[in-house]
Every structure is written in structure tokens, then in C-alpha cells.
Amino acid sequence: MTRANSEGSVTVVGLGPGDPRLLTESARAALDAAQDLIGYHPYVARVAEREGLIRHSTDNRVELDRARHALELAVSGRHVAVVSGGDPGVFAMAAALFEAVEHGPRAWRALDIRVEPGITAMLAAAARLGAPLGGDFCALSLSDNLKPWEVVTARLEAVFRAGFAVALYNPISSARPWQLGRALALAAEILPATTPVIFARAVTRPDESVRVLTLAEARTAPADMATMILIGTATTRLIEREGQVPFVYTPRSVAGR
Numbered sequence: 001m002t003r004a005n006s007e008g009s010v011t012v013v014g015l016g017p018g019d020p021r022l023l024t025e026s027a028r029a030a031l032d033a034a035q036d037l038i039g040y041h042p043y044v045a046r047v048a049e050r051e052g053l054i055r056h057s058t059d060n061r062v063e064l065d066r067a068r069h070a071l072e073l074a075v076s077g078r079h080v081a082v083v084s085g086g087d088p089g090v091f092a093m094a095a096a097l098f099e100a101v102e103h104g105p106r107a108w109r110a111l112d113i114r115v116e117p118g119i120t121a122m123l124a125a126a127a128r129l130g131a132p133l134g135g136d137f138c139a140l141s142l143s144d145n146l147k148p149w150e151v152v153t154a155r156l157e158a159v160f161r162a163g164f165a166v167a168l169y170n171p172i173s174s175a176r177p178w179q180l181g182r183a184l185a186l187a188a189e190i191l192p193a194t195t196p197v198i199f200a201r202a203v204t205r206p207d208e209s210v211r212v213l214t215l216a217e218a219r220t221a222p223a224d225m226a227t228m229i230l231i232g233t234a235t236t237r238l239i240e241r242e243g244q245v246p247f248v249y250t251p252r253s254v255a256g257r
């Protein structure tokens with residue numbers, strides 16, 4: 001993909017879950033072509049420094065400012081890469097960028113704007129265990145920064161009752177210490193206490209840890225911001241292995257088929 005030098009561009013790039021080998025070639029090419037790199041500082045830090053690349057790292061929670069900054073740079077003719085962990089469309093920068101475009105100056109719509117997908121945490125975590133998301137599943141962010149907590153619980157209840165496996169992003173932070181406990185308590189009202197729950201922390205990074213628990217055990221298990229939680233269904237299976245984390249899979253078929 002060649003781009004005219006006179007016109008700027010913005011590419012929102014998914015960096016994958018951590019291991020640089022999980023960055024797509026296409027994402028790497030977008031990073032190599034960038035003149036400006038914008039993102040939350042741990043993600044910017046994952047991209048090697050090189051001559052001709054200006055790094056603009058920012059704090060978390062300023063996504064819209066970051067998006068506008070990227071678009072302004074592109075208008076001035078720069079080639080900008082906005083980076084997110086995992087996939088940029090999953091609770092990350094891509095939606096913030098398009099929100100800025102929708103509400104911003106008309107000229108932003110004419111810019112060359114692209115999204116480079118990445119391997120989202122949910123898929124990297126699931127792959128470690130086997131196929132816990134092998135049937136129907138959904139993904140939810142447990143953060144109530146951008147939506148009311150009542151909406152989070154209503155959605156959780158609907159997915160538990162419908163029999164989806166659920167990937168929970170943003171399960172906990174110092175500002176949101178109690179939400180995960182409530183979510184697991186709600187799960188325990190609807191699902192069997194033996195339902196497998198996976199706590200996958202820092203998947204594909206050097207400090208990775210993955211635990212397979214029952215729903216009953218999960219309610220007291222520690223988690224942090226680098227943790228993703230996969231809650232299985234009533235049909236999710238465990239295959240025990242001597243001295244190793246069990247395989248976990250959710251069968252593709254559902255009773256009646």
C-alpha cells in the first residue's frame with residue numbers, strides 16, 4: 001500500500017496481546033511507515049525507537065484528545081500510527097478515532113484513515129487453554145467508565161441466561177475494585193458452581209499466568225488490570241492433565257442437535 005507523500009494519513013494499529021511475534025505483518029508495515037506514533041505509553045513503548053519516528057505517549061483515559069491529535073497531525077501531512085493493545089476495535093482506540101471524525105471538522109472525513117486488526121486478548125487467552133470459546137460467545141467490558149453499571153449487569157444477566165461463554169475485559173482496577181465480585185456473584189445465581197472460569201493474566205507476555213477455576217473458586221481469586229476473564233457455559237468441558245493446566249473447551253453443539 002503506497003500513500004501519496006503530500007497527504008497525511010492515520011492508521012489505527014492493533015499490537016496484539018504482547019508477544020511481538022503476534023503482530024501481523026500488515027500492522028508491522030503500518031508501524032514502519034509511520035512518522036508519528038500516538039498512544040497510551042505502555043503501547044507506545046512496545047514499538048522500537050527509530051530515526052524519523054516521533055513518539056507521543058499519553059496517559060490512559062484521554063482517548064478522544066489522542067484521536068484529535070492524530071487527525072490534526074494527518075491534516076498537516078504527517079503519517080500517523082495510533083496504537084492499541086490487542087485489536088484496536090475491541091474496547092480501544094478505533095472507536096474513539098471515528099467518534100472524533102464524526103464530530104470533528106468535515107476535512108477529517110477526506111483523510112486516508114485505516115484500521116489494522118490485531119489479536120485481541122480474548123483470543124490469545126482462549127488459545128492457551130484449548131477452545132473455551134468454541135460455541136457462541138460474547139465479549140463485555142466490565143468498566144463502568146463509559147456506561148452505567150446497571151447496563152453492565154443487565155447485559156451480563158442476559159448473556160448468562162442465554163448460555164453464551166463470556167470474555168470479560170477490564171475486570172478490575174484501583175478505581176473499580178468491586179465490579180468483578182458483583183459480576184461473578186450474578187454468574188453464580190444463574191450458572192452451576194462448577195462452571196469453568198479462566199483468569200488469564202498478561203497472556204503472551206513474560207509475566208503470563210493462567211488459572212482455571214470453578215465459578216465458586218473464582219469469586220475469591222485475585223485479578224488485576226492485565227487480567228482477562230473467560231466464563232464458560234454449563235456445557236464447557238475440562239480435560240484434566242497430569243501436572244499441567246487442563247484443556248478447556250466448549251463443545252460446538254448444543255443439546256437438541
Ligand code: SAH
Nearest residue numbers: 086087090092120121170202203225227228
Ligand atoms: N484492545 C484490547 C483490549 C483493551 S481493554 C484487546 O483487544 O485486547 C484492556 C483489557 O484487555 C485489560 O483490562 C485486560 O482485561 C485485557 N487484556 C489486554 N491485554 C491482555 C493480555 N495480554 N492478557 C490478558 N488480558 C489482556
